[in-house]
Amino acid sequence: MSRASDISDAAAQWLVRLEGQTTPEIWDAFQEWMDQNPRHRAEFIRLREAWKSVDKLKIMRPMDGTIDADLLATTKINPSTIEASGPRPIAGTQRRNPEELPMPERRRVFAIAAAIAAAGILAWFSSYHLGWKQYETGVGGREKRELADGSTVDLNTNTELNVRISSSRRDIMLSRGEALFHVAHDANRPFYVTAGGTVVRAVGTEFSVRIRDPEHVDVLVAEGKVAVGAPGTDANFENPSLLATAPKVSAGEAASVRPKSVDIHPMLTDDVTRKLRWTTGFITFQGESLSDAVQEFNRYNDRQIRIADQSIVEVKVGGNFRVTDVDSFTAALQHNYGFKVQVGDKDGEIRLIAGARPP
C-alpha cells in the first residue's frame, strides 16, 4: 500500500463514518486528522465531492416504491443505455412499464395531476363546504387539539388544517405545514388526510403528514398502517375506494410522496421518535447536513438563518435543541465547528460562515 492509498482509504473511512452516528469525540478525532496534513484534507474533499455527485443515482429509483438492493446489477441495467438516454427510474417489480415516466415527462404529469387535484378541490368544496372547522398555528407555534371523534391532532409550526367529522367519514385537509394524527379507532368512519394531491387513509393509527412543497409530501407512520394515494393516481380523495390498491405504509415506515410515486423507507424506532420530537417542542439532529438543519430551524423562527458559505452546506450536524432557541443552535455551531456568525443590521438575518478551522 502506498502512502497515497492509505490516505485515500482513511479519508473514505472518515467520510462514511461521519454519515453514520457521530459523537463530539469522533468529530474531534476527525478534525485532528484533517489538520495533520493538507493532503488529508485535500483527499477528503475529493472523495466528498464524488460522494455528493453519486446522489444523482437517486433518479434511478423505481417509481413504484419497490426496493431492490440489486437495482444496479449488470443483469438489471446496462451502462450504455444510461450513456445513450440519460439516467431514469429503473422498472420496479410491482409494475412493468419502464418507459412510463422518463424524466422530461414528469413536469407534464405533475401539471395534469395538479389540474385534476384543483378541479377535485373545487368540486369537493362546493359539495362539502359546510361543517368544516379550521385550526392554525403561526411560525414557532405548536398546538394539540382533540377532535369530535376522540382523535387528537398536533399541529406543528406554521400549519393550517381543516377538519370535518361526519357520520360516514372523517376528513382533514392539510393546506400548510405538518401535523401528527392520533386516530381514534372507528372502522365505520375512515379517516382521510388530504395534503395537496396526496391522500392518506387510516382507520385507527398514529401518523404524521408534512407538506414539504406542493410536489412533495412526507408521511410517517408511528402506529398501525395507512394507505397513501399519490397525486395523479386513481387513488385520490374523490375516489377513496381505490385506495384499497394504493401503497400501504406501516408502523416504522416513512413515505415520500410525489406525483405518481410513493417511496417507502423503513425507519428505526429511534428515528421515528426523533422525527416526531417536535411534538415536545424539540428537534434532534443526527448527522443531517447543515443545510437541512438550517432549513428545519427556519421553519420555527422568524429570525432566519442563512448559510453564506457554500463550503459548509454539507457539514453534518448533531444535537438536541428547543425549536425556538436559535441562539443555542448557532452557539453550538460556533463552538463545535468554528463557524463564524454574523447578524444582519437591517433584517436580523443570521449568516453562517466557515471559520478558520476546516469544516
Add this chain to the structure above:
Amino acid sequence: MSRNDERYLLQALEFEGVLRACLYRYTRNNSDVDELLQEVYARLLTAGASDDPEVRSVRAFALTVARNVAFDWLRHRQVVPIELVADLEALEVLDEGEQIEEIVNSHQELAMLVKAIQGLPDRCRQVFTLRKVYGYSQKEIALRLGISENTVEQHLTKAARRCAQALFDQPVSERRSMLFDRFRKRKRANVQSE
C-alpha cells in the same frame, strides 16, 4: 473572509484526468501519480487559503503546480530516466493551457459510475445501492442485510473510493494516448503550414 479555500481544488477535480496525464509523463507509474496528485491538491488548498491575488485560469495554475510537484519529485530521485528528458519539451507545449475538452458529459459520467459500481463485489454493490440510491442509513442497511454496521462501513469506504476514481480519474493510458494523438496532429499541422 468568506472566500472558500477549497475553490481551486474543486475546479481542479473537473480535470483530474489532465493532471494525471501531466504527472504520468514525469513518473511513468500510476501509484506515483496518485502520490503526486494528492500533493498537487494539497498545494491548491493552501493556495486557496493564501492572500495571494485570485488565480485567473485555474487549469493553467493547476498544471503549473503539477509540474512543480513533479520537478521536486524528480529532483529527489536524482536519476531521471532518459526518455523523460526527451518528453519534457512536448510537455511544455501541451501544458500551455491547451483546452483539453471535457469529453465527459453527465450521461457518460453516470454510465461510467454505474459501470464502476458493477465492478464491485455483489455485497458491496448492494450496500452502496441501498445507501446512495435509496438513502437508507448505515444502521438500517446493517439490519436489512443482516451484517454488522462495521461491515457496512467497510463496503461504503471501498465504494466511495471507487466512485471518486470513476468520476474524476480516467485511465491514464487512454488519456495519455489521446493527448499524444492531439499533440501529434498539431505538430503535423504545424509542419504542413510551414
